[in-house]
Amino acid sequence: MEKGQVDHSYRVYSILLGIIYNLGHSLILSFLFRSTRLAGETSRTTVRRYTGDSTPYSFPVTPLYFSTEWAAEPPFTPQDFSRQDEAVDTSFYSKPRLLYHIDEPAAASLTQYYRNNIKRGSDILDICSSWISHYPLEFPDTMGNICATGISANELQYNEQLTAGYKQADLNAKLQIPYPDNSFDVVTCVVSIDYLIDPIGALQEVHRVLRQGGKVMISQSNRYFPTKAIALWLRTNHQEHLDLINGFFKYSGDGFEPRTAFDITATLPDTNAHPDPVFVVEAIKA
Numbered sequence: 001m002e003k004g005q006v007d008h009s010y011r012v013y014s015i016l017l018g019i020i021y022n023l024g025h026s027l028i029l030s031f032l033f034r035s036t037r038l039a040g041e042t043s044r045t046t047v048r049r050y051t052g053d054s055t056p057y058s059f060p061v062t063p064l065y066f067s068t069e070w071a072a073e074p075p076f077t078p079q080d081f082s083r084q085d086e087a088v089d090t091s092f093y094s095k096p097r098l099l100y101h102i103d104e105p106a107a108a109s110l111t112q113y114y115r116n117n118i119k120r121g122s123d124i125l126d127i128c129s130s131w132i133s134h135y136p137l138e139f140p141d142t143m144g145n146i147c148a149t150g151i152s153a154n155e156l157q158y159n160e161q162l163t164a165g166y167k168q169a170d171l172n173a174k175l176q177i178p179y180p181d182n183s184f185d186v187v188t189c190v191v192s193i194d195y196l197i198d199p200i201g202a203l204q205e206v207h208r209v210l211r212q213g214g215k216v217m218i219s220q221s222n223r224y225f226p227t228k229a230i231a232l233w234l235r236t237n238h239q240e241h242l243d244l245i246n247g248f249f250k251y252s253g254d255g256f257e258p259r260t261a262f263d264i265t266a267t268l269p270d271t272n273a274h275p276d277p278v279f280v281v282e283a284i285k286a
């Protein structure tokens with residue numbers, strides 16, 4: 001370089017370095033952002049798959065009948081509501097289970113049933129809830145408030161179907177649904193009534209939080225944690241489970257009329273397939 005000439009090369013190098021640095025930075029950021037977005041999309045995709053909206057399943061709804069004539073006074077004993085594992089329930093649920101407790105056709109049949117049987121604009125509470133409430137994906141847009149209560153905040157915090165939050169509550173430790181009187185049009189409870197040691201008292205609580213004319217939908221299948229289910233549930237079959245729930249309603253004060261039951265088990269094109277059965281008992285707050 002001749003004397004008096006200005007050396008611009010360091011400027012060119014620093015500009016190039018700046019470009020490389022900024023490019024690298026934004027590539028790293030966009031990768032991180034994409035990973036986060038994909039994680040969210042993955043969970044939504046899983047939920048979408050379990051709604052039955054684009055599956056070859058059919059969703060028949062068959063009315064069932066209660067077959068037990070319940071006496072005027074409850075025939076149950078304290079032993080009926082005992083469990084193999086009597087430790088506090090919060091310890092059993094201390095590790096979150098972010099999974100489906102029923103198979104895909106069963107979850108899908110519930111979703112379809114809810115779509116066809118919950119009125120637009122309803123305020124809904126899912127009790128004994130977890131990370132999933134099985135509601136149709138459009139519910140946040142078509143319903144009022146959607147809330148949940150369950151024993152595990154670690155599971156409830158991932159429930160993307162709630163529009164008005166959740167409240168953690170151990171109903172076996174303190175029998176109080178943590179919402180005010182007359183707050184909801186619909187209460188749902190999926191594969192969980194068998195874990196409550198006072199299901200009659202729990203239904204009285206459901207009655208309290210429901211508005212007049214509101215509906216409770218209790219569903220069950222053939223799955224349960226045997227150490228945590230009440231003894232009465234373990235020694236009874238599907239039909240008897242329906243009758244038991246009907247009895248729990250009756251002894252909760254006869255404030256629920258009418259009470260109806262349905263088999264909503266999905267059917268599959270492969271007739272050799274046997275999806276989990278799903279039964280719903282519904283009752284209206286009189």
Ligand SMILES: C[S@@+](CC[C@H](N)C(=O)[O-])C[C@H]1O[C@@H](n2cnc3c(N)ncnc32)[C@H](O)[C@@H]1O
Pocket residue numbers: 089099100101127128129130131132149150151152155169170171172173189190191192195196
């Ligand atoms: C088999 S999981 C079903 C969860 C959810 N309903 C579903 O369909 O995926 C059983 C649920 O029962 C509820 N549960 C069990 N014991 C409970 C208790 N003592 N108090 C309140 N909820 C309880 C918990 O919220 C737990 O997630």
